[in-house]
Amino acid sequence: MNWVATCCFFLGVTTVLCSLDFTYHDNKAVENYLKAINKNYSSITYLHSIGASVAGNQLWVLVIGLHPSHHMIGIPEMKYVANMHGNEVVGRELMLHLIEYLVTSYKTDMVISQLINNTRIHIMPSMNPDGFDASVQDCYGIIGRTNKNGYDLNRNFPDAFDLNPNPIQPETRAVMDWINNENFVLSANFHGGAVVASYPYDNANSENNEISPDNDFFKNLATLYATNHANMHQGVQCLNTAIFPNGITNGYLWYPVRGGMQDYNYIYGQCFEITIELSCCKYPDASMLSEFWSENKVALIEYIKQVHKGVKGQVFDLLGYPIPNAIVEVKDRNHIKPYKTNSNGEYYLLLLPGVYTVIVSASGVSTLQTVNIKESQNLYAMKQDFLLHLPTSSVNSHLQICTLLSFLSTILVIFCT
Template sequence: MNWQVVICCFLLGVTPVLCTLDFNYHNNKAVENYLKDINNNYSSITYLHSIGSSVAGNQLWVLVIGLYPSQHMIGIPEMKYVANMHGNEVVGRELMLHLIEYLVTSYKTDVVISQLINNTRIHIMPSMNPDGFEASAVDCYGIVGRLNKNGYDLNRNFPDAFNLNPDPIQPETKAVMDWIKSETFVLSANFHGGAVVASYPYDNGNAENNGITPDEDVFKYLATLYATKHANMYQGIQCPGMNSFPAGITNGYQWYPVRGGMQDYNYVYGQCYEITIELSCCKYPDESTLSQFWSDNKVSLIEYIKQIHMGIKGRVFDLEGNPIPNAIVEVKDRKHIQPYTTNSIGEYYHLLTPGSYTFNISAAGVSLLQTVDITNNKNLYATKYDFSINVSASSANSLLQVYTLLSILSTILVLLCT
């Protein structure tokens, strides 16, 4: 870093690393220091925490950006970006750092970014596999560093809805599973390398569904949006040894089945709509290309975050106005493998394209059918609709007790099985 930059940083009163994030690869310690500097200098809109540690003891850092970064607020949806799941697929790791820099430095100077941060809680994990990154090196098509330190592919390590996964859950996987359980995530993307395409669920499937989810229209919309806003993904780039992807998108299962993938786990068990972004034909390209990758993906990364405000959100209440936890909120004819339910404070979120939908709400043996019209997400606001169901306060309290008990039992089971 030159003296002009140091002087500039001194005059602005910020740590020098914040004045310029170089387009080069940052090792695990450099990533940690950078995130800590960001958190220290933008403490009003950031919250830095570790969700766990890798096999080798490296922390799995997550930086949260939002108006209320340290806690969930009613009506503020949660989204996340996860990169470097395969340790030798590294472009996403650096894009996450540049995205963080762009978001925090644009706050209060860019109207759209400010509105996005004020109305969204954005979680960014630059590296899910820091051990793998340490073992890898510049190499386009190799596999060294892909796995975690125990030799497991983390994107084959999650519980699978279609096939039993016999592999032991790895520390990095368990940390992400616990993280998903602890938050009300609505939208997500994870970043890989080795192709240039936006891939959407299912990653696994069966002959009955052929990998097609009940929310096929939503997933195709999300993948198409990312590919279209990208500099060239939408052109269907053909990488060596593989076919091109029309419009730059693909259904994961129809590309090739993946058992134990993270995006399916998010969708089936986390009520979170996640897609996988393959960023580059070369998994670990020379760092001279990083600036171009940022330029190619910058608009897509921002526009994708905005999509968390599509669809509908709200709460479910009993007759006395008390929120009902664990109430089923499903769209008719969109039955999920695990029914989507309200969180502990009675909130629900559904990503849906504009249209008229009939919702089936049920709690304590009582059901309600209600049709709601959903409009475009202009100005970053999803359609808000609260449901009131004919359930007494005592029934709602019983549901809360059951919900709490199930949460405790689930935690005990996880501890016993790990």
């Protein structure tokens, strides 16, 4: 065996251009593959761990973008998360093939190149590596579903509707911190056991029904994925599951989920997330993986593009400084937790084409603007900045904070260099 074949063997990939094989990769093979991708495509990738599992397995995330290691103003962030139920394994492999497709298509495929240049794409192949280690090849079983402590990670997030008494697990905490530290706008997480795209809410109570303020956009997201999937839109029925018209469903109407990641992203993270069920069989034979990739490839790419819908911009004060934590909401679709600008004064609102009134407020001052969002074929959301006439005291206070942050940033640069 020559050195190329040896390298590919240990990475779990084939020798034909050392491309990823359609087989199941254990946690070490996944890690090695991600490190190899990061090494060979260092200009557009950034590999990091957001934390560790109960057993100490790293929760790897590969970021793909023109500036992969850090956020850039105006560049939206999106993520894919797979294998949070350790025995639901198809998404785990699809993420590896998606990574390969994206990096190898850069500068040769115009659409993919534009997507990478204008988006920061985060991909986590496995949120539950311990569960994967424990799982067995079984279509309908539960062995490996939970983390090593026996907790279902998709019932472990803080819930806006019901108290969730379960102790937050290391994997859950890592993802929560990840969400809080980034500026995610769009997300999807991948499961198995059905073939459907499910959208928020996953839970509800007497005061809040299952219909979210952004129900129109969520239904459009789910429909877009199902329509671009080879057969999801046909309403595939699996054993012991309902028939899903057009391949989509509201999560709560399917069955309530308390402590789900989907609702946590949307309510607490200002990130639109849907749940995509990829296969009737949770852990199918590896011979089917090529078919699953073919079924989902177009949908995965088209979904990423949706992060560029709607309107985005920054909120500034009279001196031209960006205002963090300004509330930016669309009239008549207020969120449970108001959506706010980030530390750069940025906001991103995913909206379908139409006319909307955007209301911006901070320090007791508000302004509103009517925006007309039109259908766009490019990867640029409509840009709309806002100027808030803050009281003089607030402007001075804000100026002092900005000056301090600028000073600290300068000191860090000097120290680190």
